[in-house]
Amino acid sequence: MNTNENKSTEALIQVRGLKKHFKELNALNGIDIDIHQGDVVFVVGPSGSGKSTFLRCLNLLEEPTEGTILFEGTDITDSKTNINIHRQKMGMVFQQFNLFPHMTILKNLTIGPMKLQKKSFEEAKAEAMRLLERVGLADRANAYPNQLSGGQKQRIAIVRALCMKPDVMLFDEPTSALDPEMVGEVLSVMRDLAEEKMTMVVVTHEMAFAKEVASRVIFMDGGVILEEAAPEEFFENPKTERLQSFLAKVL
Amino acid sequence: MNFLSVIWDKILLFFLGIGDSFYLNFIKDNRWEYIVKGLGVTLEVTFFAVIVGILLGFIVAIIRSTHDKTGKLKFLNFICNLYLTVIRGTPVVVQLLIIYFVIFGSVRIDKVVVAVIAFGINSGAYVAEIVRSGIMSIDKGQFEAGRSLGFNYIQTMVYVILPQALKNVLPALGNEFIVLLKETSVAGYIALQDLTKAGDIIRSETYSPLMPLLAVAVIYLSVVMLLSFLIKKLERRLRNSEH
Numbered sequence: 202m203n204t205n206e207n208k209s210t211e212a213l214i215q216v217r218g219l220k221k222h223f224k225e226l227n228a229l230n231g232i233d234i235d236i237h238q239g240d241v242v243f244v245v246g247p248s249g250s251g252k253s254t255f256l257r258c259l260n261l262l263e264e265p266t267e268g269t270i271l272f273e274g275t276d277i278t279d280s281k282t283n284i285n286i287h288r289q290k291m292g293m294v295f296q297q298f299n300l301f302p303h304m305t306i307l308k309n310l311t312i313g314p315m316k317l318q319k320k321s322f323e324e325a326k327a328e329a330m331r332l333l334e335r336v337g338l339a340d341r342a343n344a345y346p347n348q349l350s351g352g353q354k355q356r357i358a359i360v361r362a363l364c365m366k367p368d369v370m371l372f373d374e375p376t377s378a379l380d381p382e383m384v385g386e387v388l389s390v391m392r393d394l395a396e397e398k399m400t401m402v403v404v405t406h407e408m409a410f411a412k413e414v415a416s417r418v419i420f421m422d423g424g425v426i427l428e429e430a431a432p433e434e435f436f437e438n439p440k441t442e443r444l445q446s447f448l449a450k451v452l
Numbered sequence: 453m454n455f456l457s458v459i460w461d462k463i464l465l466f467f468l469g470i471g472d473s474f475y476l477n478f479i480k481d482n483r484w485e486y487i488v489k490g491l492g493v494t495l496e497v498t499f500f501a502v503i504v505g506i507l508l509g510f511i512v513a514i515i516r517s518t519h520d521k522t523g524k525l526k527f528l529n530f531i532c533n534l535y536l537t538v539i540r541g542t543p544v545v546v547q548l549l550i551i552y553f554v555i556f557g558s559v560r561i562d563k564v565v566v567a568v569i570a571f572g573i574n575s576g577a578y579v580a581e582i583v584r585s586g587i588m589s590i591d592k593g594q595f596e597a598g599r600s601l602g603f604n605y606i607q608t609m610v611y612v613i614l615p616q617a618l619k620n621v622l623p624a625l626g627n628e629f630i631v632l633l634k635e636t637s638v639a640g641y642i643a644l645q646d647l648t649k650a651g652d653i654i655r656s657e658t659y660s661p662l663m664p665l666l667a668v669a670v671i672y673l674s675v676v677m678l679l680s681f682l683i684k685k686l687e688r689r690l691r692n693s694e695h
Contacts, residue, residue: 262596289602299597303615312611313601365601 212271213238213369213400214259219268221254221424228254230424232268236369239398243411243432246421247447252404255421256373259402260284260291273368289317292362296374298354300346306333306357307342310364318365325364332360336390352383356390363394370394372403408451412436420444466662477663483654487664490650491671497567497646498633504572505632509579512536514609516580517587521595532580539577545638547574552642563644567636575632582624586617619690626683630676637672647671 212235219232228251236242244252257263259270261277261284269278277287301309310329314320320328333339336356346354355375362370372391376384388410395401395414405411411418411432418435420428420443428435428444436452439445466473478484512532519529539547548570556566590613598608618625640649651668655661 260600262600285599285602285604288600291600293597293600295593295597297591297593299591299593301594301597301612301616303619313603316607316611317602361601 211238212236213240213273214402215269215271216259217269217271219255219258219270220266221251221258221263222266228424229258229265232424232426234419234426234429236400236402238400239416241395241399241401241414241416242403243415243418244402244404244421245406245408245411245418245447246427250421251424252421253373254424256371256402256404259371260288260293262293285317289313289365290368292359292365292367292370294355294358294362294370294372294375296377298346298351298358298378300354300358300361302346305343305345306338306349309346309357310361313361313365329360329364332363333357335393336360350383351379352386355379355383355387359387359390359394369400369402372401372405374404374406376405376407406451408436408448420447422447473660473663476658477654477660478667481657483657483664486645486650486653487647487667487671490645490647490668493564493639493645494633494636494647495675497564497571497636497639497644498629500568501571501575501632501636502629504568505575505579505628508573508576509583512576512580513583513587516584518605520584520588521592536577536580539574544571544574544635545641548638548641563639563642566642567639567644567646571632571636571639574635575628578628578631579625582621582628583617585624586621587613589620590616622683622687622690626679626687630679633675633679634672 214234214236216232216234216236219229220227221229230251232255234242244255246252254263258265259272261270265278269276271277272287273290275282275287277284300306301312304312307326307329310333311320311322311325314325314328315322330339330342333342336359338353338356338360341349341353341357346357349357359370359375375391376387379387384407388407391401391403391410392414403411403415412435413432415432418430418432419426420435420439420441422443428439428441430438430440435444436448439448478487512535515525515528515532519525548567551570551573552563552566587609594612594616595608598612599605603611636646637648639646640652643649645653647668651664654664658664
C-alpha cells in the first residue's frame, strides 16, 4: 500500500475511477491507471471499447462524468483548474491531422508558442525549423496543409504538438486515416520520440508497432481496462480470454 | 393598328425630346444635386449600417454557435433568438417606422442616424445567421486542435474558426450587403432624402417620371456591379492564399 502511494505521487498522469457516460452509452466504466515519466503506453482494443474516449478524457476534450485525473499533481477535472495551461503541456495528435488549413505550415507551428508562450517569431520559428528538419519537412515550411500528403500532414501535426514542448504526447489513432505506404514515415517519427524518452499514450491498431515500441500495453473493452502488461507478455502470453480472441483476430 | 402607331409616336417623341427632358430633369434648377446628395446619403447609410450589421451579426453568431456547441449561454441565446425572430419576421419598413416614430419619436435626431440604426439592426440578423452557418460548417476537429494546443474558447474562435468560417461565407455576406444597399431605398418613408427619394422629388417637380427614375436605377445598378466586382476580387485573393 505504501509503495503504491509513493509510486502514485510521482506519476505524471494519475487516473482514478474515470467514468464517461454519453446519453445512451457508457463509454468508460471506471479506469484507474498511472502513467509515469518516460512511459510509452499503448492502448488497444476493439472499436467501441472506449480507448479513444479515454485518451480524449486525459486532456479534457471529453469531460469525464466521474473520477479524477491528476496531471503533474494538479487535478484537472476540478472546475477551478485552468485547463488551458495544462493542455499546453499535453500534445495531442489526431486521426484526421486537424492542421489549420488557412495557415502555412510555419504559421501552424508557431501560432501556439507565440500566442500562448509569448515567444518571439524568431524564437518560435527557430524551434519549428529545427523540428521540421528532424522530420524531413523543412522545405515545406511555407506550403499550406492542403498541398501535403497525409503522411506529411501527420508528421507536421506531431511537430505542431512538439513545438509547445509538451510533457506528454497523446496519439489518437495517428495512422488510421493514412494510405498504407505513408504509415511508416509517421511511425518512424513516433519511434524517435519514444527513444528520446518522451512520455506517450498511443491509441492504435498497429499491433506490430505496439510490440516494438511500447513500454506497456493496455487492453480495453467495454469501457474498462481488462489487461495490462509489458509488450512481450501482452502479445505472447495474454491472460484473459477476451484478449486472446482479440489478438487471434488482429494478428 | 391604331395601338401600334400610338406606341410608335411615343417612342419617336421620347427620342426627339430626350435632350429637353434631360435638361428639364437634371440641369434646370440644378436638379442633379438631388441625385448626387441622395447617392451620398444612400452610401453613407449603407456603409455605417454594414458596420453595425457586422458587429451585431458577429456577436449574435458567436453566442448562438457557442450555445449550439456547448449548451452554455442559455439566456443570451434566448435573447438572440428573439431578436432574430422579430427582425426576420417583420418588414424592414415597419422596423424603420417604429424606430423613427416610436423609439425616437420624442427626440430630435438626425434621420441618417435613425436609418443607420434601423438598417444595421435589420442586417445584423441576416449577417448573424450567415456567420453562424459558417462557424458550424467548420469541422469540429479544428476546434479540438485549437483547444488541445491550449487556446481558450475565444482564442480558438479568433485564430482558427472565424478566419475559415469567414472565407466560406464571404459570397453570402457580400450578397447581404448588396441587398442592404438596395433596401435602404425605403428610407424615404421617414423623409430621408436618399437616392430613391431624390429621383422621386425630381419626378414630382417635373412631372416626367422616366428620366429621373431611370437614372436612379442605373446608379443603383452601377454601385451593385462595382460591389460585386470587388467582392469577387477579394474572394479570389482569399482562395489563392490556401494553395
